[in-house]
Amino acid sequence: MLDTLKKEVCAANKALQDYRLVIFTEGNVSAISDDRKFIAIKPSGISYDSLTPEDIVVTDRKGNTVEGNLEPSTDLKTHLEIYSQFPKIACVVHTHSPYATIFAQRREPIMCFGTTQADSFFGDIPVTRELREKEINDDYECSTGKAICEVLTMNIPAVLVANHGPFVVGTSISGAINNAVVLEKVAFMAIHGGKKIPFPLLNKHYLRKHGSERYYGQKKIDQREPASKKRKAA
Numbered sequence: 634m635l636d637t638l639k640k641e642v643c644a645a646n647k648a649l650q651d652y653r654l655v656i657f658t659e660g661n662v663s664a665i666s667d668d669r670k671f672i673a674i675k676p677s678g679i680s681y682d683s684l685t686p687e688d689i690v691v692t693d694r695k696g697n698t699v700e701g702n703l704e705p706s707t708d709l710k711t712h713l714e715i716y717s718q719f720p721k722i723a724c725v726v727h728t729h730s731p732y733a734t735i736f737a738q739r740r741e742p743i744m745c746f747g748t749t750q751a752d753s754f755f756g757d758i759p760v761t762r763e764l765r766e767k768e769i770n771d772d773y774e775c776s777t778g779k780a781i782c783e784v785l786t787m788n789i790p791a792v793l794v795a796n797h798g799p800f801v802v803g804t805s806i807s808g809a810i811n812n813a814v815v816l817e818k819v820a821f822m823a824i825h826g827g828k829k830i831p832f833p834l835l836n837k838h839y840l841r842k843h844g845s846e847r848y849y850g851q852k853k854i855d856q857r858e859p860a861s862k863k864r865k866a867a
């Protein structure tokens with residue numbers, strides 16, 4: 634069941650290590666099935682080197698394991714909360730990538746200083762509020778998810794969890810991994826300072842890639858000028 638999704642989630646988890654966003658067993662990636670009935674997530678405490686698609690745990694939307702012999706990531710409930718509040722999110726990535734985590738530990742947003750950030754995030758990366766003692770003691774992972782959802786927006790697909798680390802999302806698995814890698818790069822650059830990006834530049838860079846009239850990248854075949862017309866013009 635969901636063999637393709639398990640393979641993709643396994644590869645995405647391993648990518649965290651390849652991009653040096655995690656060490657040992659920290660961090661996790663999950664993705665939701667197309668019908669949004671099941672979540673595939675990294676098992677708890679398993680190293681990335683030994684991870685196989687068969688190890689990936691499949692749960693229902695309530696977190697009950699429906700496939701797999703291992704325990705799911707302890708952060709499962711955080712992921713479930715994000716999927717339930719954001720119906721367009723297809724993948725959730727949690728890392729302890731060092732520079733983004735420095736900002737999370739300082740409880741400081743990552744200011745948008747340039748177009749590297751604006752190409753993926755429409756502004757500053759927000760930080761969650763501190764969790765109350767009761768939230769930590771009663772239902773920590775779910776409370777973390779709720780705190781993330783208080784500040785998460787689809788056009789800034791990353792949140793720094795206060796004193797913890799980043800949770801990054803995407804509308805696809807590759808998109809979420811991409812966002813996690815860019816987040817670490819912009820955190821590294823922002824730690825060296827900068828000047829806040831002017832809004833028109835932020836707007837231009839974000840919208841040319843993600844807006845309804847985006848034009849970044851290659852046009853689809855049917856949007857291109859016919860070859861014969863091009864030849865005539867030349």
Ligand SMILES: [Zn+2]
Binds near residue numbers: 660727728729798
């Ligand atoms: Zn963590």
